[in-house]
Amino acid sequence: MERRTLGNTGLEISKLGYGAASLGNIYRDIDESEGTRSVHAAIDAGINYFDVAPLYGFTLAEKRLGEALEGRRDDVIIATKCCRDKFDVFDFSAERVAASMDESLSRLKTDYIDVFQIHDVEFGTFEQVVNGTIPAAMKLKESGKARFVGITGLPVRYLRKVTEATGQFDTLLSWGHCTLIEDEMETELAELCREKGIGLMTCSPLLQGLLTDNPPPKWHRSPDAVKAGVKELAAICKEYDTDLATVALKYAVDNPHVATNVVGMSTASRVARNVKALETTTNAELLERLLEIAKPIRNMMWFEGNPDNNIPPSDPNQYVPQSPAQTHE
Numbered sequence: 001m002e003r004r005t006l007g008n009t010g011l012e013i014s015k016l017g018y019g020a021a022s023l024g025n026i027y028r029d030i031d032e033s034e035g036t037r038s039v040h041a042a043i044d045a046g047i048n049y050f051d052v053a054p055l056y057g058f059t060l061a062e063k064r065l066g067e068a069l070e071g072r073r074d075d076v077i078i079a080t081k082c083c084r085d086k087f088d089v090f091d092f093s094a095e096r097v098a099a100s101m102d103e104s105l106s107r108l109k110t111d112y113i114d115v116f117q118i119h120d121v122e123f124g125t126f127e128q129v130v131n132g133t134i135p136a137a138m139k140l141k142e143s144g145k146a147r148f149v150g151i152t153g154l155p156v157r158y159l160r161k162v163t164e165a166t167g168q169f170d171t172l173l174s175w176g177h178c179t180l181i182e183d184e185m186e187t188e189l190a191e192l193c194r195e196k197g198i199g200l201m202t203c204s205p206l207l208q209g210l211l212t213d214n215p216p217p218k219w220h221r222s223p224d225a226v227k228a229g230v231k232e233l234a235a236i237c238k239e240y241d242t243d244l245a246t247v248a249l250k251y252a253v254d255n256p257h258v259a260t261n262v263v264g265m266s267t268a269s270r271v272a273r274n275v276k277a278l279e280t281t282t283n284a285e286l287l288e289r290l291l292e293i294a295k296p297i298r299n300m301m302w303f304e305g306n307p308d309n310n311i312p313p314s315d316p317n318q319y320v321p322q323s324p325a326q327t328h329e
Helices: 020-024 032-044 060-068 094-108 126-143 156-165 184-196 224-239 244-253 268-278 284-297
Strands: 003-005 012-014 016-019 049-051 077-082 084-086 113-118 146-153 171-174 199-203 260-264
Touching: 012 016, 016 020, 016 199, 016 268, 020 032, 020 060, 020 260, 032 060, 032 268, 049 260, 060 094, 077 094, 094 113, 094 126, 113 126, 113 171, 126 146, 126 156, 146 156, 146 199, 156 171, 156 184, 171 184, 184 199, 224 244, 224 284, 244 260, 244 268, 244 284
Parallel strands: 016 049, 016 260, 049 077, 077 113, 113 146, 146 171, 171 199, 199 260
Antiparallel strands: 003 012
16 A cells, blocks of 8 residues: 655555544444454555544544554554534634543543544634634644644635645645546645645545445535536446446545545445555546546535635636535535
8 A cells, every 4th residue: 555745744644544434323334343344454455544533423433443443553543633523513612622632532542643633624713713723733732642733624725725824734634625526626735735744635535425336315415517427427437347436536546646535434345445446547548538528517516614714716717616505424
């Protein structure tokens, strides 16, 4: 498994990261032993970056990951988050940052977190996040409880605004913007993070189940035009005896601008399937066709968070995202 350097942290992390949300029964109920086997299979496959949060399963994912990693803590890099404990409950106060750290340390059965991230900063106010939340997290870095501090969120231009205002954090993760049909991670964040030495990460290479041969979940927020376009992408992949999910995963994880791409994998067989996908070679003609067909539906992402934090594209000809009616992780 290829490893990449995470910004200026010095951490060498696997380009495929383990998304532990599924351990919290986010997508389906899984047996704890099944989840533990998937964690061990990931480590054995060379995956060393494990991403989790109190939100996932409302602390269940952290508890299960902590149990699964007993005796193997030194083999992995653990990233968790703070400030979002429920889908609609946010607390970006300094007090909550400190308390969340101690709670996560207990659940994860460790005395330090490698990457401690502020979860979905677009739901806080700019002033609070920049002047209160990030400094509070940095104090935990000074104490040794966190080795490094980062922010996460969806809207890339707001994340850029926060990054430009303060360069004191170490990592940045934006999900869904590094896929076959999304490239704003590169255009909005890659150069800035490189200049500041901030480790850039992403997740959801299949865009919440959209970039597969299967119909997207009923709650999926992509516009109908995107869903129709993706059907065409899937059909073309079949012409080349492959499937859209394999091509999409390979394309996203191989992106050189990000240190890791976090993917959910709740079973050992899913781990094996994802690792195998990275070993494939995508037909050059196929990829060229997919990227060409994707042009009309590129970057038609939705908005999340406070309206003031949803900064539209500077180009008036670009698609202006709409806020979702509901929120799903």
